Every structure is written in C-alpha cells, then in structure tokens.
Amino acid sequence: MTETLKPKDAAQVLEAVKWAAGEGTPLEILGRGSKRGFGRAVEPGLGLDLSGLSGIGRYEPNELFMTAFAATPMAEIEAALRQNNQQMAFEPADLGPLFGGDEDRGSIGGAIACNLAGPRRVKVGAARDHFLGFSAVSGRGEVFKSGGTVVKNVTGFDLSKLLAGSFGTLAVMTEVTFKVLPAPEKTRTVLVLGLPDAAAAMTMARALGSAHEVSSAAHLPKAAAGRSQVSYVAGAGRAVTAIRVEGPGPSVEHRCRALKELLKGKGEIEELHSENSQALWREIRDATLLGSANGDPGGRQVWRLSVPPMAGPGAAEALARDLAGEALYDWGGGLVWLAIAARPDAGHEKVRAAVAAAGGHATLVRAADEVRARVPVFEPQAARLGQLTARIKQAFDPKGVLNPGRMYEGV
Amino acid sequence: MTAKTARVNDDLIRALRAVVGDRVSTSAVVREQHGKDESYHPPHPPDAVVFATTTREISDVVKICAGRGVPVVPFGAGTSLEGHVAALKGGVCIDLARMNAILSVNAGDMDVTVQAGVTRKQLNEHLRDMGLFFPIDPGADASLGGMAATRASGTNAVRYGTMRDNVLALTVVLADGRVIRTSRRARKSSAGYDLTRLFVGSEGTLGVIAELTLRLYGIPEAISAAVCPFPDLKSAVETVILTIQSGVPVARIELLDEVQMDAINRYSKFDYPLQPTLFFEFHGSERGVVEQVETVKGIAADCGAGDFRWATKPEDRNRLWQARHDSYYACLALRPGAKALATDVCVPISRLAECILETRRDIDQTGLLAPILGHVGDGNFHVVVVMDMNDATEVARCKAFNERLVMRALAMDGTCTGEHGIGYGKIDFLTVEHGDAVSVMRAIKMALDPQNIMNPGKIVRV
Numbered sequence: 039m040t041e042t043l044k045p046k047d048a049a050q051v052l053e054a055v056k057w058a059a060g061e062g063t064p065l066e067i068l069g070r071g072s073k074r075g076f077g078r079a080v081e082p083g084l085g086l087d088l089s090g091l092s093g094i095g096r097y098e099p100n101e102l103f104m105t106a107f108a109a110t111p112m113a114e115i116e117a118a119l120r121q122n123n124q125q126m127a128f129e130p131a132d133l134g135p136l137f138g139g140d141e142d143r144g145s146i147g148g149a150i151a152c153n154l155a156g157p158r159r160v161k162v163g164a165a166r167d168h169f170l171g172f173s174a175v176s177g178r179g180e181v182f183k184s185g186g187t188v189v190k191n192v193t194g195f196d197l198s199k200l201l202a203g204s205f206g207t208l209a210v211m212t213e214v215t216f217k218v219l220p221a222p223e224k225t226r227t228v229l230v231l232g233l234p235d236a237a238a239a240m241t242m243a244r245a246l247g248s249a250h251e252v253s254s255a256a257h258l259p260k261a262a263a264g265r266s267q268v269s270y271v272a273g274a275g276r277a278v279t280a281i282r283v284e285g286p287g288p289s290v291e292h293r294c295r296a297l298k299e300l301l302k303g304k305g306e307i308e309e310l311h312s313e314n315s316q317a318l319w320r321e322i323r324d325a326t327l328l329g330s331a332n333g334d335p336g337g338r339q340v341w342r343l344s345v346p347p348m349a350g351p352g353a354a355e356a357l358a359r360d361l362a363g364e365a366l367y368d369w370g371g372g373l374v375w376l377a378i379a380a381r382p383d384a385g386h387e388k389v390r391a392a393v394a395a396a397g398g399h400a401t402l403v404r405a406a407d408e409v410r411a412r413v414p415v416f417e418p419q420a421a422r423l424g425q426l427t428a429r430i431k432q433a434f435d436p437k438g439v440l441n442p443g444r445m446y447e448g449v
Numbered sequence: 450m451t452a453k454t455a456r457v458n459d460d461l462i463r464a465l466r467a468v469v470g471d472r473v474s475t476s477a478v479v480r481e482q483h484g485k486d487e488s489y490h491p492p493h494p495p496d497a498v499v500f501a502t503t504t505r506e507i508s509d510v511v512k513i514c515a516g517r518g519v520p521v522v523p524f525g526a527g528t529s530l531e532g533h534v535a536a537l538k539g540g541v542c543i544d545l546a547r548m549n550a551i552l553s554v555n556a557g558d559m560d561v562t563v564q565a566g567v568t569r570k571q572l573n574e575h576l577r578d579m580g581l582f583f584p585i586d587p588g589a590d591a592s593l594g595g596m597a598a599t600r601a602s603g604t605n606a607v608r609y610g611t612m613r614d615n616v617l618a619l620t621v622v623l624a625d626g627r628v629i630r631t632s633r634r635a636r637k638s639s640a641g642y643d644l645t646r647l648f649v650g651s652e653g654t655l656g657v658i659a660e661l662t663l664r665l666y667g668i669p670e671a672i673s674a675a676v677c678p679f680p681d682l683k684s685a686v687e688t689v690i691l692t693i694q695s696g697v698p699v700a701r702i703e704l705l706d707e708v709q710m711d712a713i714n715r716y717s718k719f720d721y722p723l724q725p726t727l728f729f730e731f732h733g734s735e736r737g738v739v740e741q742v743e744t745v746k747g748i749a750a751d752c753g754a755g756d757f758r759w760a761t762k763p764e765d766r767n768r769l770w771q772a773r774h775d776s777y778y779a780c781l782a783l784r785p786g787a788k789a790l791a792t793d794v795c796v797p798i799s800r801l802a803e804c805i806l807e808t809r810r811d812i813d814q815t816g817l818l819a820p821i822l823g824h825v826g827d828g829n830f831h832v833v834v835v836m837d838m839n840d841a842t843e844v845a846r847c848k849a850f851n852e853r854l855v856m857r858a859l860a861m862d863g864t865c866t867g868e869h870g871i872g873y874g875k876i877d878f879l880t881v882e883h884g885d886a887v888s889v890m891r892a893i894k895m896a897l898d899p900q901n902i903m904n905p906g907k908i909v910r911v
C-alpha cells in the first residue's frame with residue numbers, strides 16, 4: 039500500500055504538489071479512488087487523496103450551473119440536483135461496479151478527469167462538453183483557474199477541454215464548475231426485439247436521424263438483454279434494441295407513437311415507462327450487463343471501442359467470435375463494450391487491428407494491473423501525436439509528478 | 450524590399466516561389482488587405498502573402514519560415530474583430546481562401562471534411578440538397594478554418610453549440626511544418642488529450658488548420674421564425690432568461706434594442722416597431738415546434754410582449770436572418786465613414802438582465818451611438834459602439850465604456866469575450882480575467898511553438 043497525503047484544502051494541495059515536484063516524487067491523484075483500475079497502472083509513489091476537498095459550493099438552480107470541490111461524491115451532487123428536478127445532462131457512468139467496487143462511490147473530479155459520459159452522449163456530449171471551469175494546481179506547482187460560470191467563452195486556449203479526459207496527468211483539479219439542466223419530465227423507451235446487430239445499427243441510425251429527438255439508442259444482444267433487471271427486457275428472450283425519448287409528457291407520448299410508426303415492421307415493438315426506462319439506461323450507462331459484474335477478479339476483460347456506428351457491428355462480431363467474447367452497443371452503435379475471456383495480452387493486437395480498420399480506437403477499460411502495465415490501455419498514438427502529447431504534458435508538469443504513466447508510458 | 454523583419458528578404462521570396470509559383474505577393478495592396486480585419490484596429494500588413502492550395506504547400510511554406518524564424522499569420526476571410534490577423538511582427542501571411550474544396554460528405558455518420566478556406570455559406574449551399582446543414586453562423590461569411598481558429602459561434606448556439614462542439618477532427622500544420630491529424634473519424638474519438646479542442650480557439654498561434662471534419666445536422670422537419678416587440682428591454686431580457694431556464698430547446702433567440710431595430714429597418718428595409726425586440730427560431734418536428742412556440746408565447750405574454758409576427762416562408766426567414774447577420778453593417782451605416790468597436794461580454798444567464806440594463810444606462814449617460822444586440826440565449830450580447838476614428842477623445846470615451854462593460858461582466862462572473870476572441874485587442878483583459886491561466890497558456894505556446902513564429906503577439910505575449 040502506498041503512503042498517502044490527504045490535503046484538506048487547495049492550499050495544501052499546492053503545498054503537496056510543490057513538494058513532490060521539488061523531490062521528483064510521483065503522485066497518484068485520487069478523487070475517491072473508485073476508478074483506480076482505469077488507465078495504466080501508475081508508477082509507484084505517494085498517493086494524493088483529495089477526499090478532503092468535498093462539498094457543493096455554489097448552486098442556485100436557476101443559474102444552471104453548479105460549483106463543487108473536486109472530490110464531492112457524485113451521489114451527493116445527484117441528490118441535490120434531484121431535489122430541484124435538475125440533472126447533469128451528460129449522465130456520467132458510474133464505473134465503480136465494473137471495477138469491482140460499490141455503486142455511487144465516484145467523485146465529480148474523477149468523472150471529469152476521465153471524461154465520462156452516458157447513453158445521452160449522442161445528443162448532449164460527454165463530461166467535457168458540460169465542464170465550464172475549474173481551479174487547479176499544475177505540475178509546476180502553480181494555482182490556476184480557467185473558464186468560469188458562463189456557457190461560452192473564447193478566452194484563449196481551452197484549458198477545460200484539455201483537463202477533461204487527461205486522467206490527472208496535467209493538473210490536480212481542486213474545484214470544478216459544470217452545467218446543470220432541468221431533468222426531463224417524462225422518459226419512455228421504445229424497444230425493438232430480435233434484431234441482429236447490423237440491422238440494429240441501421241434501426242438506431244434511423245431513429246437518431248428522425249425528427250423525434252431521440253436521446254439515446256442502444257442495442258443489447260440476447261445474452262446482455264437476459265441479464266437486465268427490467269423484466270420486459272430480460273424476458274424478451276432475444277436481442278433488444280432500445281430507443282429513448284425524454285421531455286414534457288405530451289411531447290414524449292407523441293414522439294413515442296411516431297417512432298413506433300417509423301420502426302414498424304423491423305421487429306416486435308414494446309415500450310418502457312419512466313421507472314423501467316431509468317433502470318435500463320442505468321444498466322447500459324454503467325456497463326453492468328456484460329455478465330461479469332461486481333468484482334469478479336477472474337472475470338472477463340472489458341474493452342471500450344469507439345467506432346463509426348455503421349462499422350461497429352462488423353468489427354465487434356468478428357472480435358467476439360475470435361476472442362470468446364460478447365458485445366453491447368450504445369451511442370447508436372458508436373460505442374461498443376466488448377467483454378472477452380481474460381488472456382495475458384487482452385487480445386490487444388486483434389482488437390486494435392479490427393478497430394483501426396473500422397476507423398476508430400479502443401481503450402482497455404478493465405484488466406488486471408499486470409495486464410494494464412504490459413498492454414497499451416489507450417489507443418497508441420502515431421509518432422507525431424505522441425510527441426505533441428508529451429510536449430503538452432511537459433508544459434503542465436515538467437517534472438512528471440502527476441499520475442505519470444497513467445495514460446501513456448513516460449507521459 | 451523593405452520588410453518588418455530582416456529575415457524576410459528576396460531569398461525567402463524565391464524559396465516561397467519554388468513552392469507556390471506566382472501565388473506569392475508582396476504588392477502593397479495585397480499586403481494591406483491582409484493586415485486588417487473588419488474592426489477599428491489599425492492595419493499591420495504582413496511582408497508577403499502566400500495563397501496556398503494544398504496542405505502540402507502550407508507545410509512547405511511553414512517549414513521555410515520556421516527555418517528562418519519568420520512569423521506566419523494564417524488568414525481565412527479576415528472578418529475577425531480583435532486584430533487577429535494583424536501581422537504585428539511582419540512575416541508571411543498564408544491566405545487559405547483558395548483551399549475551398551469540400552472533400553467528403555458522409556451522410557450516414559453526419560459529418561463532412563472540408564479544406565479550411567470553405568466558407569460557412571458555401572458549405573450550406575453544398576449540403577442543402579442532401580437535407581443537411583451546418584449550424585454555426587457568425588454574421589460574416591467567415592471561413593470554416595477561421596471559425597475553428599476563433600472558436601466562433603452565432604445565432605444557433607443555444608441549440609447546436611459553438612465551433613467547440615462541432616469540430617470532430619482537424620488536420621493541422623504545426624509550427625515546424627509537420628502535419629498532424631488530431632483524431633480519427635469515429636465521432637467520440639478522443640483518445641488521449643483533446644488536441645482537437647486545443648487547436649479550436651487557438652487563433653493561429655499553435656499551427657495552421659488545413660482541413661476540418663465537422664459535425665452535420667439534418668434540416669429540421671419544421672422551422673418557424675418570429676419577431677416579437679417588447680415594451681422595454683427588461684421584459685425582453687426576462688423572457689429570454691425564463692425561456693432558457695425552462696429548458697425549451699429554442700434554436701435562436703436574439704435581442705435587438707430599439708436603436709438596433711432602427712438601424713436594421715433602414716438598412717434592410719423593414720418596418721418593425723422601434724421597440725426592444727426578440728427574434729426567435731424554433732426547430733424540431735411539426736409537433737415539437739408547436740409545443741415550443743406555445744411555451745415561449747406564454748412566457749413572453751406574461752412578460753408583457755406584443756404580438757408575434759411570423760416568418761413562415763423560407764424566403765421570409767432568410768431575409769430576417771440575413772438582416773440580423775447584417776446588423777453590424779446596419780450600425781456602421783448609421784454614421785457613414787465611422788468604424789465600430791463591437792463589445793462581446795458574456796454573463797451567466799441569471800445576471801443577464803442586470804448586465805444589459807446597467808450597460809444601457811451607461812450608454813445613455815455617456816451619450817454614445819451604441820446599439821445593443823446579441824445571442825442572448827447564452828448570456829452573450831454585443832454593443833456596437835460606432836465611433837469616428839479621427840476624434841481621439843471620442844475613441845477614448847468608447848474604449849473607456851468598453852472597459853467598464855468588461856469589468857461589469859467580470860464582476861458578475863462573466864467573461865470579456867463570448868465569441869470574438871482575444872486577438873491582440875483583448876490581451877490585457879485576458880490577463881485581468883485569468884491572470885494565472887495566462888502563464889499556463891504561455892507554457893503551452895512555448896511547448897508547441899518554441900520560436901514564437903505562429904501569429905505572434907496574439908492571445909499571449911511571449
């Protein structure tokens with residue numbers, strides 16, 4: 039177990055980082071530690087546990103943003119929003135269970151640092167797109183702020199976008215501001231049953247391209263559907279393609295009807311109401327339908343493939359056959375969760391070749407530490423991009439003390 | 450030749466000719482045109498202008514300049530407003546207007562790849578027959594490369610976002626002439642740091658954008674536009690705030706005060722009442738649009754609005770939005786020979802009424818000719834301060850007004866620029882707003898452009 043520093047506030051974070059930079063001691067940045075297994079295994083050093091920087095700062099529902107300390111639990115934020123009929127529209131996944139931990143343990147800073155998103159990604163984007171501003175300490179030991187509380191600004195380089203998805207390798211965020219929006223009054227899910235994967239991709243594209251403001255489209259092949267807690271889905275006994283519509287009541291009902299009309303003849307059609315919809319989209323969001331949930335260490339390795347939607351099924355089906363795995367599709371087919379039988383190399387060469395041919399990239403989300411130390415977790419970068427990445431890392435963290443190696447070796 | 454930097458000499462011009470043939474110019478007229486934008490900032494001509502036609506040419510030109518430490522200033526359509534294209538240190542301007550090919554439209558995945566010089570209007574004309582469109586629409590017919598470089602927005606930002614949200618990938622020529630592609634075609638392809646978004650908004654200071662892949666949208670099934678007058682500014686702004694807070698996905702919601710209405714009535718031959726006015730546009734399914742309209746009409750009526758005047762025919766809508774887009778020129782026409790300082794603050798929507806009303810009082814007290822308008826749905830509004838550049842005291846008064854406005858916005862947790870950018874005109878405001886971030890930006894600039902040749906003197910001073 040590595041030793042851990044536990045700062046109480048931003049000033050102590052600054053002190054810790056300055057010290058680490060002076061000593062050249064690498065820090066492992068921990069929000070609440072729920073996604074420690076995400077990314078390459080970090081080179082050993084000291085832990086920097088931010089859980090002392092917690093709590094909602096500024097939140098006036100009608101301002102449509104919230105400011106919170108970086109390690110504020112997502113659960114706390116979601117509860118506060120729920121009370122005001124609001125939500126984080128980007129619906130960040132709770133990956134805790136996928137990594138064998140409990141639900142609801144993640145922090146807002148972690149969600150942003152990993153640029154998490156949920157099924158609504160196709161319509162509203164990811165954490166990065168809702169992230170307005172922050173305070174942080176760079177690896178140089180300097181406090182800086184960027185962005186703010188407005189929804190648009192063009193004040194120089196977009197540092198918020200750079201920090202989102204940087205896995206703690208550029209700066210330690212101490213406080214973050216993000217958009218919040220009214221929660222939809224009603225949610226309905228149209229289910230199309232029994233579609234093969236390729237046909238499902240076409241159907242999802244049809245729905246997403248329609249005028250009916252579909253907010254999510256996912257496809258669960260038979261095995262994944264069978265694991266759902268939602269009886270209509272599990273009981274279907276075949277693949278389930280799910281299309282979500284949200285908004286004011288009458289509009290949702292109307293759009294649902296229109297969608298059913300549009301998709302008539304593709305397969306048998308069912309409909310889920312709000313509660314079942316919520317349960318299903320949470321399962322899809324958190325990738326818990328892959329059949330090796332909840333801390334099964336001998337369990338399967340999990341890849342996340344980003345592909346052009348129409349190319350997804352071809353690549354995924356071939357990989358699933360080859361690597362004894364199974365797939366689940368979100369984002370209209372643009373996101374494929376692929377669970378495979380564990381192997382020392384995680385099948386990375388095959389996965390990456392297939393995904394490259396499809397025009398996408400792949401991330402190894404879950405595998406044992408030793409596998410993630412050996413196999414590139416994130417898509418390897420072409421030489422020039424890799425150099426650019428290294429230069430940016432250098433600009434923020436010249437001593438390389440913040441989560442070194444978490445994304446790429448030597449970065 | 451006499452150049453601003455001794456490094457620009459006949460030998461350099463010969464080297465450039467070897468790459469682009471006669472598409473290099475050192476004529477005074479051409480240089481003059483490329484040293485100025487559409488604002489009041491004085492021109493700073495480059496020493497030479499190259500008209501590039503391929504990524505390869507840009508790369509070769511940048512390599513030549515990098516080898517000699519000569520500044521490079523990318524130039525799109527030259528419509529920016531903060532001296533962005535001014536060649537403060539001379540050097541070579543790369544004009545991208547001839548890189549105007551639409552390379553591939555991917556209707557299935559709803560994206561398009563274009564060369565940087567394609568303009569937003571050219572792209573939308575090309576897409577129209579396919580039932581697709583690209584929503585970002587700064588008033589001017591800017592180039593898509595320039596729009597990415599300034600992270601532009603426009604009237605559609607509430608529903609469709611800004612360039613930040615709609616650029617999927619870029620091909621960029623770096624400061625050493627090497628070419629990179631920031632990500633693959635897959636929509637969610639952000640493996641590693643978000644380099645795409647680092648270049649979006651970098652104002653030509655980190656590299657030259659040669660090609661862009663952009664996100665497209667289906668032309669909505671139903672579109673409805675309306676103009677609605679209000680008894681005073683306050684009630685108009687309240688309507689905007691309540692609309693946004695209720696989450697109605699309006700496509701466009703634009704505010705024009707009565708001075709601005711007068712200007713566009715004259716310039717675009719309309720007869721709208723001289724009252725603070727909102728222009729709306731709603732996009733969606735037939736039914737969805739009806740619902741949005743009902744909600745917004747309800748809110749507006751509660752705030753004391755007059756009647757909605759609908760523009761239903763496409764040609765009426767086009768005329769309406771063209772008039773809105775021309776409003777800057779309509780302001781200039783109020784006072785022939787004058788120039789304009791276009792302010793660009795953006796505040797949290799909850800502070801918008803306060804900010805606009807205080808600003809209006811300031812305008813009245815200062816006695817400026819300064820119409821207010823803006824894309825108020827995201828808290829952004831402009832004051833087009835019309836001024837006589839020959840009257841130094843007037844110019845000073847206008848600048849002082851802008852400074853007060855920026856400070857007012859900052860005190861309300863806002864920003865000095867919602868969409869026009871920093872250029873060199875707002876460099877000092879950036880320091881006031883984000884002092885400590887400027888040093889991080891400088892570190893990034895040094896890391897990517899250690900010689901400081903890419904559009905030097907913009908965003909951050911090195």
Ligand SMILES: Cc1cc2nc3c(=O)[nH]c(=O)nc-3n(C[C@H](O)[C@H](O)[C@H](O)COP(=O)(O)OP(=O)(O)OC[C@H]3O[C@@H](n4cnc5c(N)ncnc54)[C@H](O)[C@@H]3O)c2cc1C
Nearest residue numbers: 525526527528529587588591592594595596598602653658
């Ligand atoms: C009437 C009027 C209305 C306007 N309305 C709006 C508005 O509503 N919203 C808005 O956001 N802006 C608006 N603007 C400002 C302007 O149109 C935008 O800033 C636009 O994005 C600039 O594009 P451009 O092609 O003219 O770029 P230019 O002015 O040519 O260049 C702008 C900057 O980008 C750099 N650049 C240009 N091309 C490239 C490239 N290919 N690679 C790298 N760097 C490059 C330049 O070096 C310069 O720093 C308006 C301007 C006018 C005159």
